[in-house]
Amino acid sequence: MKLMFLTDRIWGRSAYSKVLKSLSMRLTRDHEVSAVPMGNALKGIPFMSPLNIMGANVYGCGNDPFCEDVAYEYYDKLNADLLITIKEPWNFNTVPKLALNYVPMAIIDHTPLSPHLISRVDTAFKVIAVSRFGQRELKANKIDSTYIPHGLEPHYECLWDQKDECAKTWYLDPDAFKIGIVAMNRARKMIPRMFRAIRVFIDNNPDIKVQVMFWGSIQGTAMDYKPHGVGDTGASLIKEIVDLDLAETIQWSDEATIAEGIPERLPTMGWDMVTLYNSFDVLLHITGGEGFGLPLIEAQRCGVPVITTDYAAGPENVGIGLTVPYHDYVVVNSVGTRYALADIDATADALAKIANADKDKLARKGVRFTERYRWDNIMEKHMNPFL
Template sequence: MTGYGQQTALFAPRLAGMGHDVVVSAYYGLQGAALHWGGLEVWPGGEDPHGNDIVGPYARRHLDDDGLIVTLLDLWVMMKTVGMRQHRVAAWIPVDHDPVPPQTVMALAHHEAQPIAMSRFGERMLQDAGFDPVYVPHGIDTHVYQPQDRAAVRAALGIPESAFLVGMVAANKGTAPPRKAFPQALMAFAEFRRTHPDALLYLHTELLGGPTHIGMDLLHYMRQIGLPESAVRTVDQDAYAMGLPPQYLAAAYSAMDVLLSPSYCEGFGIPIVEAQACGTPVIVNGFSSMPELCGAGWQCEGERAWNELMQAWFQQPDVGSIVACLEQAYSAAGDPDMGRRAREFALSYDADRVAADYWKPALEQVGG
């Protein structure tokens, strides 16, 4: 399930439980006919990959004149939406560049949408761009993502109890550059392991860049940088493609000594919070939303880089700085205080708390 799908699954039922009449428009993953899920009606996607052709008709069918459309995606992909402007729009949007990319500014103006920032970074960038955003962070189910018995989950995953386990949970998409910073992260781990032969890397991702080659061939890259196969564990690729339950991922986080997540940019960064909910500290890039999500862990440094596609800045993480963070994580491995701080921090993003403390007042403010 995608990050957007996770958030929809968490919050659509909770908003309905607050008394709102909620219908979900699934522009991806459902075709042909509507279905009922968790007491909610879910409408299928159309011909357009981002729902431009169906959101307007669905809104006219379901909403009265005062109804509200809440979007959860990069709004600029919906500039050709038919009929959406006839309704009020609140856009729960990722902002992961500095400044807000011009296409996002244009889309918000086009739809006359109320922006909902999913990070404090995004809130600041939207304010700098002249908007008055509402803040609602992403959330997680902290009953699923919680610390598990380390020895048991390591045995189940085939990880030696004595290993220092570094994990990456990241979608392998994009090559110019790979936004999740696979080249820098893997190179840093390879360098770190030269002096720490007990270190293992667990990759929870698609290894070959997907059937349409939209990402990196990670196996080839690891051979090029001299990272031996014996130092790497990977998620079962068939199971990953078919979809693994969140309980599996919670076990993987609990087996790690640290999550390595130094992306070029993040609109939010759900794995960063999930890992901490399982008592695992994190290494993040010191840019966009990531610093505010690092309750227990370390921030690597980097160099601002221009993203021509988005006409804004993101940050390339520095390999040497990642290595230094891995050294600090190695020294702190097994520190129970670090695990407690990680868990306590992540509880502030529990989905029930986010619904009550942020979604309820946000919808009151926008008039939903």
């Protein structure tokens, strides 16, 4: 088949870049894969003059940040069988209306589904749900879908006897209780709420030495485009850290490194995502809602328990760790999607439980749980039958 993807750049570090890269490496064995990168990532390339990157033919983008101004022309010229988008469906305005085999990977991170999102998937040729939660929400709105989750590459692993070395690589104390946060600085991620929960945990457990590694932008930036009025703005976190008296507890990287990203795995011990996850004792991820939550399974594959909000797709991806309840929600975009506010005291209690748990036992369970998310398993059980 001829498969055309609209998503983030295949050479990038985002979750969607990772998904495209992993799919492309496997799909190109039996299919012809093309990709058009979003976010104006490859401008100036002549039309129909692709670059071959990781087995995929990557074409130049248009002026629209989601490539909707060139999507149909590429689809037609390539004689593509499917146009697969890996992005929140509400970002698209014209593609769902075109006469083509449009297949959205529906990233569903809220309930009830907003009418805006429904209108972007109810005209699709087929719909892929990346979570069981999303599949249920779509079914409730009479939209059929096929479950195909995101996955993990083999280089994600638990470095059993190198945990202390991993911590030292990231300037963390091996004897401290190390809380990791891996998230973009966006309103939906509720990072200030995570900091508040950490403050409560520290106050409740003064005998535990705590260190926090925040892997995300500390300054926060606004999106440089707001499709259909949807905004998800990040905030400067410095004042929150200072006001909560966490300046000596939380550490973060420079903005350039965060923007560029780091490799998933280096040949030797160094700054990569596998070493980062292995330096944690817990991943704190009490966001407002996850369409999948890739950091959750990446951390558990590295033997690290997780804490997430009991809302949207996050809970189904918790094999080791805890979910915390929410009692209220906020609406932070013009689409009107509801994002949960995780209970701060319950989060602090969850941190205390994990701080006193058997780390090795949790790690073994986490590795077993995430076996189902290995990309080769996902291709065999889900993607190949779908195609």
